[in-house]
Amino acid sequence: MTHDVNVALLPRIARQTDSKVLVVVMDGLGGVIDPASPTALERAKKPNFDAWAKEGALGRYVPIAPGITPGSGPGHFSIFGYDPLGLEVGRGVLETLGLGIDVSPGDVTARANFATAAADGRLLDRRAGRIATEEATPLARALAAAVPAVDGVRIEIHPGLQHRFALVLRGAGLCDAVGDTDPQAEGVPSLAPAPLTPAAERTARVVAEFLRRAHAFLAGQTKANHVLLRGFSGRPAMPTLAERAHLRPVAIAAYPAYLGVARLLGMDVEPGVSPKSTVADEVTALEKAWKKPYDFYFLHVKGTDSAGEDGDEDRKARVIEELDRELPRIRALAPDVVLVTGDHSTPGPLKAHSWHPVPFLLHGRWVEPDEQTRFDERACAAGRYGSWFPALSLMPVVLACAGKLAKFGA
Amino acid sequence: MTHDVNVALLPRIARQTDSKVLVVVMDGLGGVIDPASPTALERAKKPNFDAWAKEGALGRYVPIAPGITPGSGPGHFSIFGYDPLGLEVGRGVLETLGLGIDVSPGDVTARANFATAAADGRLLDRRAGRIATEEATPLARALAAAVPAVDGVRIEIHPGLQHRFALVLRGAGLCDAVGDTDPQAEGVPSLAPAPLTPAAERTARVVAEFLRRAHAFLAGQTKANHVLLRGFSGRPAMPTLAERAHLRPVAIAAYPAYLGVARLLGMDVEPGVSPKSTVADEVTALEKAWKKPYDFYFLHVKGTDSAGEDGDEDRKARVIEELDRELPRIRALAPDVVLVTGDHSTPGPLKAHSWHPVPFLLHGRWVEPDEQTRFDERACAAGRYGSWFPALSLMPVVLACAGKLAKFGA
Numbered sequence: 001m002t003h004d005v006n007v008a009l010l011p012r013i014a015r016q017t018d019s020k021v022l023v024v025v026m027d028g029l030g031g032v033i034d035p036a037s038p039t040a041l042e043r044a045k046k047p048n049f050d051a052w053a054k055e056g057a058l059g060r061y062v063p064i065a066p067g068i069t070p071g072s073g074p075g076h077f078s079i080f081g082y083d084p085l086g087l088e089v090g091r092g093v094l095e096t097l098g099l100g101i102d103v104s105p106g107d108v109t110a111r112a113n114f115a116t117a118a119a120d121g122r123l124l125d126r127r128a129g130r131i132a133t134e135e136a137t138p139l140a141r142a143l144a145a146a147v148p149a150v151d152g153v154r155i156e157i158h159p160g161l162q163h164r165f166a167l168v169l170r171g172a173g174l175c176d177a178v179g180d181t182d183p184q185a186e187g188v189p190s191l192a193p194a195p196l197t198p199a200a201e202r203t204a205r206v207v208a209e210f211l212r213r214a215h216a217f218l219a220g221q222t223k224a225n226h227v228l229l230r231g232f233s234g235r236p237a238m239p240t241l242a243e244r245a246h247l248r249p250v251a252i253a254a255y256p257a258y259l260g261v262a263r264l265l266g267m268d269v270e271p272g273v274s275p276k277s278t279v280a281d282e283v284t285a286l287e288k289a290w291k292k293p294y295d296f297y298f299l300h301v302k303g304t305d306s307a308g309e310d311g312d313e314d315r316k317a318r319v320i321e322e323l324d325r326e327l328p329r330i331r332a333l334a335p336d337v338v339l340v341t342g343d344h345s346t347p348g349p350l351k352a353h354s355w356h357p358v359p360f361l362l363h364g365r366w367v368e369p370d371e372q373t374r375f376d377e378r379a380c381a382a383g384r385y386g387s388w389f390p391a392l393s394l395m396p397v398v399l400a401c402a403g404k405l406a407k408f409g410a
Numbered sequence: 411m412t413h414d415v416n417v418a419l420l421p422r423i424a425r426q427t428d429s430k431v432l433v434v435v436m437d438g439l440g441g442v443i444d445p446a447s448p449t450a451l452e453r454a455k456k457p458n459f460d461a462w463a464k465e466g467a468l469g470r471y472v473p474i475a476p477g478i479t480p481g482s483g484p485g486h487f488s489i490f491g492y493d494p495l496g497l498e499v500g501r502g503v504l505e506t507l508g509l510g511i512d513v514s515p516g517d518v519t520a521r522a523n524f525a526t527a528a529a530d531g532r533l534l535d536r537r538a539g540r541i542a543t544e545e546a547t548p549l550a551r552a553l554a555a556a557v558p559a560v561d562g563v564r565i566e567i568h569p570g571l572q573h574r575f576a577l578v579l580r581g582a583g584l585c586d587a588v589g590d591t592d593p594q595a596e597g598v599p600s601l602a603p604a605p606l607t608p609a610a611e612r613t614a615r616v617v618a619e620f621l622r623r624a625h626a627f628l629a630g631q632t633k634a635n636h637v638l639l640r641g642f643s644g645r646p647a648m649p650t651l652a653e654r655a656h657l658r659p660v661a662i663a664a665y666p667a668y669l670g671v672a673r674l675l676g677m678d679v680e681p682g683v684s685p686k687s688t689v690a691d692e693v694t695a696l697e698k699a700w701k702k703p704y705d706f707y708f709l710h711v712k713g714t715d716s717a718g719e720d721g722d723e724d725r726k727a728r729v730i731e732e733l734d735r736e737l738p739r740i741r742a743l744a745p746d747v748v749l750v751t752g753d754h755s756t757p758g759p760l761k762a763h764s765w766h767p768v769p770f771l772l773h774g775r776w777v778e779p780d781e782q783t784r785f786d787e788r789a790c791a792a793g794r795y796g797s798w799f800p801a802l803s804l805m806p807v808v809l810a811c812a813g814k815l816a817k818f819g820a
Contacts, residue, residue, distance in 0.1 A: 032776060032778055033778040033779065034778070034779075035779065064415070064419075064818060065413075065415040065419075065803060065806060066799075066800075066803040066806055066807050067415070067803060067805075067806025067807040067808075067809065067810035067811075067815065068415055068419060068423075068806055068810070068815070068818055069810065069815060069816070069817040069818065070817065070818055070819060071817050071818060071819035071820045072819075072820070073819045073820050074818055074819035083413075084818070084819060085413055085415075085418060085419075089819070089820075090820065091820035094820070231820060257820075350776065352817075353817050354776075354810075355806075355807070355810045355815070356776075356778065377778075381778075381794070386796065387794065387795075387796075388795075388796070388799070
């Protein structure tokens with residue numbers, strides 16, 4: 001029997017209630033405690049977060065294990081109580097689901113780029129000069145019409161932003177163990193789609209034939225004359241949040257990968273948000289969703305991670321301040337339990353995701369407050385939950401604080 | 411799937427880099443926090459360790475589980491990320507490998523002592539009066555020549571210090587499940603080598619015949635007329651640090667058991683160190699090794715444990731001070747990450763290994779400093795990592811701080 005209570009106990013003890021939980025994920029929120037360089041949370045003026053911190057309890061959680069840096073997928077899954085070590089969720093399926101395209105068990109998806117290749121096959125630009133969405137979308141639709149199927153396998157092409165699109169293969173006997181064709185470098189040709197297991201041989205042949213026909217179709221294009229594929233993946237088998245904890249969840253998120261996570265967990269998606277939305281727009285969508293019969297709200301803010309990746313702690317602080325200004329509107333909704341955190345740390349000085357524990361703030365009637373009065377890494381490390389709280393314990397605590405878990409055993 | 415990330419993730423995410431990691435193990439370093447009796451770390455004047463403590467982060471780790479006292483083998487394996495509960499590594503194979511003797515899968519080794527027995531077989535001295543190495547070595551070589559094989563099994567005898575030698579059996583169908591012949595007491599006869607499983611019956615017969623011939627050969631000796639065997643063991647199957655984490659490791663250690671651990675993990679051994687070496691000699695060997703293309707350095711200091719076993723906290727403090735005086739030379743090497751710790755606690759008042767969490771100090775660019783300013787048990791308990799950090803998380807954190815782990819998942 002597993003000792004992960006999300007798996008072993010939640011389906012037995014979770015009960016549906018009217019209480020409403022809000023989980024706010026500021027992507028890449030955490031920084032590195034460093035006397036020489038304040039973190040974005042330390043730089044930001046955020047009186048509303050700090051007021052919540054004073055009333056609630058703080059800590060830092062470990063997404064996977066100490067020292068392990070999570071990608072965005074594993075980071076989010078662990079917050080929601082899904083052990084990332086037991087899941088292999090490809091980026092292809094996350095992005096495809098995030099575009100609102102259904103992916104069923106047995107389908108195979110990949111992330112695709114339009115690219116520019118020279119006559120001899122060498123890649124000149126892996127992103128086709130970041131071709132405009134307005135130009136790329138009709139081209140993707142024409143390509144879809146030109147290659148609707150290969151060898152009995154249905155081929156779907158779903159346009160994304162700029163050079164990006166999602167490829168979906170639907171048919172019997174497919175296998176996602178196919179290697180990337182994107183060499184992740186320019187000046188070299190793209191790779192042939194390689195079967196990584198014998199079971200994937202037919203799928204790799206179908207992909208190769210698709211690419212042959214696609215390149216023939218695109219031959220007249222000056223920029224987008226080539227297709228690169230990566231992240232071949234299928235839909236993993238996992239219980240939804242409704243199956244696991246009788247929740248009625250909804251997501252407010254702007255980017256496909258996070259909507260993909262939400263859809264895999266069976267969340268509805270509140271409309272009205274796009275990558276062009278402001279944080280205030282997202283909170284407006286949250287307000288709309290609040291009137292609906294959901295009891296679990298996931299609000300994702302992307303800007304913190306992008307700023308961290310760029311090494312810009314000041315910009316990251318401004319994103320935190322932007323959300324802080326909207327907190328009075330969120331408080332007015334009177335959520336029963338609020339968890340504010342990140343899906344991983346992205347310290348500006350490191351300019352990348354990191355393994356450092358992720359700060360979190362928990363607020364609610366049954367949360368034991370600590371002595372901390374502001375929301376930042378140092379306060380979280382000194383807070384109620386310390387620096388080494390396991391990610392998979394967040395959901396049980398959040399649901400318990402919301403009165404959604406019955407006792408275990410007589 | 412295992413949740414030990416050393417096994418499940420490191421082989422996938424570890425990457426070779428130029429950064430250099432130093433792990434300093436002061437054997438049996440930890441003491442017991444006790445208002446009535448300061449620990450050796452509290453007694454020692456160690457300005458250089460304290461300076462590192464101020465810049466870095468402290469904690470105490472749990473070698474196996476709270477309450478479990480490790481031997482030296484399990485203690486070391488856990489620091490290096492090898493779960494001791496999944497490994498049974500006998501003292502025989504550690505000592506034999508430590509003498510520089512190769513042990514292949516299928517071989518069986520044992521630790522051997524020359525001893526003194528009376529005519530009726532009762533043991534008079536389990537160590538043959540601690541016979542001098544100069545006297546014991548030629549005797550061991552003569553014994554080896556007298557009994558080169560038994561029943562098709564090759565017999566090797568490798569002299570150690572004083573009365574100690576290593577016995578190695580090489581041949582087909584051997585099994586290490588043989589009981590000790592050393593009764594761990596004097597005034598009683600030695601034990602017959604007992605097969606602990608049916609598969610070990612032939613091995614036990616070979617050992618019994620070897621002992622019969624050895625005792626006949628030694629009959630004329632006054633001191634060393636008997637042989638005692640213990641710790642029958644074979645080489646366990648385990649990945650090297652190169653296989654697990656793409657490391658290029660080297661060990662600086664004076665005693666065979668620790669060199670045995672190092673060799674099992676695939677470490678090279680830097681020459682120039684012996685049980686007669688001072689701590690300064692070991693640091694000189696470290697300096698030499700630093701010029702070579704290694705990226706993982708294991709420096710072992712024995713004296714702390716021996717002093718703890720003798721109940722002499724002041725002597726233990728002096729060993730710590732001896733290393734502290736050499737730290738400026740180590741700092742001059744500019745290691746990217748340093749871990750200073752013990753393989754277990756050996757509190758002087760207990761005069762034995764103990765289960766108490768083991769103090770550690772972590773230093774490096776991406777280590778989040780805490781508020782602690784000296785390196786001792788109390789400061790470590792109040793430090794960033796607390797008193798209950800799992801040993802198996804040390805390696806992932808150390809490698810992450812050295813930039814040697816890529817992220818997990820998209």
